[in-house]
Amino acid sequence: MNRFKTKFTIVLLIFFVTALHAQIRIIPQPMEVTLGNESFTLTPKTAIISHKSTANSAQFLSSILEKGFHTKPKLKQKGQGIELILNPDLETELGKEGYRLKSVATNILIEAATDTGLFYGIQSFRQLLPSDFETKAYSNKTVEIRGVELKDKPRFPWRAFMLDESRHFKGVDAVKDLLDQMALIKMNVFHWHLTDDQGWRIEIKKYPKLTEVGSHRSDTQSSRNSPERIGAPHEGFYTQAQIKEIIQYAQERHIQIIPEIEMPGHATAAIASYPWLGVLGTTKEVSVTFGKLDDSFNIADDKVYEFLKDVLTEVFELFPSKIVHIGGDEVRFETWENSKEIQNKIKKEGLKSPADLQIFFTNQISNFMESHGHRMMGWNEILGDQVHEWDEGSNMNVTEKLSETAIIHFWKGSLDLINKAVTNGHDVVNSLHSMTYLDYDYKSIPLSKSYSFDPIPEGLEDEYHDKILGLGCQMWSEWIPEVKQMENQVYPRIAAYAEVGWTMKANKNYENFIQALIKLEKRWELSGISYHEGFD
Template identity: 75%
Template sequence: MNTLNIKLTTLFLFLLIRTVNAQINIIPRPMEVSVSDGFFKLNNKTKIIFNQASENNALFLSAILQKGFQKKIKFKEKGNGITLILNPKLENEIGREGYLLSSTTNNIIIQGATNTGLFYGIQSFRQLLPSDFETNNYSNKTVSIPVLEIKDKPRFKWRAFMLDESRHFKGANPVKKLLDQMALLKMNVFHWHLTDDQGWRIEIKKYPNLTNIGSYRKDTQLSRKSPERVGEPHQGFYTQEQIKEIIEYANERHITIIPEIEMPGHATAAIASYPWLGVLGTTTDVSVEFGKMDDSFNVANPKVHTFLKDVLKEVFDLFPSDIVHIGGDEVRFETWENSKEIQDKIKEEGLASPVDLQLFFTNKISKFIEENNHRMMGWNEILGEKIHEWDKDNNMEVKVKLSKTAIIHFWKGSLELVNKAVTNGHQVVNSLHSMTYLDYNYKSIPLSKAYSFDPIPEGLDSKYNEQILGLGCQMWSEWIPTVKQMENQIYPRIAAYAEVGWTQKENKNYDSFIKSLIQLEKRWEQLGINYHKSFK
């Protein structure tokens, strides 16, 4: 065979493989897929083979198959069927979240170094099933699974979705529905924004007014910069028992919940509950308006520090995650400039500015968090940099250095700020607002723009790549009061962010993503999810 024929044959085989692989509609796109001739015939008699170490995954898989086949799936110790293998030796090859999925005409084998890896292998297997499998009757049908081999692992270890429930409370069932879709898409962090100016949503037993008063507001601003109001109150919060139930639900789906308890700003709901917490001394109502409020926790008052530590202790006891997000964004320093108590504290501690005082306070909170075997995370204002236009006339001098153990949640600013964070030893989660905010409309962030996001900023020295933990996409809810509106903002963009976080950069392909998304949207239709129906 001459050189030209060899090249043509190679090209033909490459295109053939690409064409076949395009039929494997898995989101996020796996690292390696090879497809061969033939099919595994899946039916209601197919058995699940597992050992005790992978029992929870076997039960999860059984529940999926039972939905479609409407019959309890049987287990056995060996033989043909769907075999789940926990193989710790695979960790060097595919990491703790990677998996191997192979199918022949006789069996399907899913392997992982950990149960998390096995779980993600099951999620890929789910997407090989018909889109309506889990919602329709397949009791007398056979499902054909192509003979294939998949080797897969994530690009980033932090693949987060954030839900703001302070502004509009959604409740346990919508949260669980979101967790289900996160699991299918291999997202592993649910960032839960539970406190802000417009509502306190988490029960703290030592301070019952936080929910007795702080979870209720009299009305709600109707639109931006408008005096118009909705005309009815808004309220809601989670008891600690309800939160424990949701945490367990997330754990079963290998999702870590990171709670956000805002401090020192975005504190109006807490201050309305206990007015001595504030700087102004005039805050008595939970805010019915959105935006940046003038009041904040009075960090010059030792009683406020005690309050915050008491709150954090209950949060530590409630959430198994070793990370707590403290917010730290959008403090209105004009209020601190005009407060004698705050100014006296700045002088007493030998600080340079209100910004310096915020860093001083943040480090104290970080130290307390670390003493309780946790780690602090906050929006990138905790670095003390000027990122807001309203700060141009404020004294922003900073002497204090932020604790290096703090995780920086980057949402606004330049590459220079990311560089400063990583060169100072910080780990970073990239949630640049212009690329990841789900409350932004589809004109601002179309699906293609969401898909194009890279958590590692262009121009960052590659030696710092490991310090970029991954990404978060944020569902802020000021103007998103209903679950239906929320779903329209989230879907399908959440699938794009899932692929950004998981799929190796060189394997990303927007056209292939769109083809796979068609299958995923059919699944959402079956589940009644109100996804946005335009790719534009």
């Protein structure tokens, strides 16, 4: 009988909590929601109560209120209004990204241990406002803010969106728009895929041909496995000045940018720029086709190592992040098997296979990064496991052990590989392709499937849960050349991934998410963002 009462109480509590969450339309859903009986009336005369330590947050909040009421709010140090408080003691309970938001009849309090927490508290406040509040069309003079108390913090520290611009360049404005929307839904990592076979998109001053040659391709394959071309060139790259501008924009939105510089494979654009970088000796132009190409950096040549170190040094100088992604995926080992130079390198270093050589190379890059205060990240092929059908057993004979400091970006293969990675000491970001690839159509990954993703694989022992840093969702752009196409693939699924990354598993509820999404989609529509209509 007591056991029955306990179960009934738990079910009732979950129902009650879910009902409370359903009344607050915020994505991602907050951790704790307590509803009050009074509401706060927001008007153009509402002041922002702030001190020197919260000045940046006050300016950000001021810009939001000015958009809605078309007048700047007063900034005061005391009194009633919207009060912003930095309280370091909250870090114990809510961490560095958590916040508390309390709305009563007389004032609204947003409190956090850090500027980042305050920023996220303000983002939740934004979502309590009408969808059209920040548009020129908004004309109401008051907004009723429901009496509520939110206590909130993220489930995972890594909540990433990846944009591939090697295949199709999108430009500064498109990237800034994505950063704006990421910030609204509390995503904190922008993974920027800047180099690949079909284009080199980052200026490297020591090697100008990387953009003079590598950022241009003469044509583009029109569809998968097709000999047809679209009949027009494609080009574009970011100057270092533009990259610095975007980095500052991201920092203001508490987003870390992780650059990806592909090596040793997916290197055709670089090799076309400097042919001595390649293994084959036949690569003369940036690839106009997509897929897995044969050439790669010739990592048997010391000059190639120096080139890669030079490139990474400029990347270190540009990006504040202490993590750099090196790709490391889909190296065609058949090419290495047929290269006398590569085979001699394998023998010289006492290695057993091409996969062993890749780990050897990857460790050298990892050591170089660590000597410069950085940490390496790569797709899960860098572990040396067989994840592709074209890799034969003899190619995968591995004796080298990957540096434990490497972050593993899991995308393909058995989920057992995650268990292997964490038990060997690695941190993991889970981006299983069948659950997180935004270039996949909505039939393959409907919104409900995106929402159901759990970065912690079923069966992973509790002691390793902290090794799962979080998730990434990936926007590969081979077949998505236009910004509007990209938006349709990204939205609304990015909102589902944001909730996967932030919201505690027990608080997730797909029906409540859909109701909140309706309001968010209205905001997207008013912002001119194209999104996929329909929820599956």
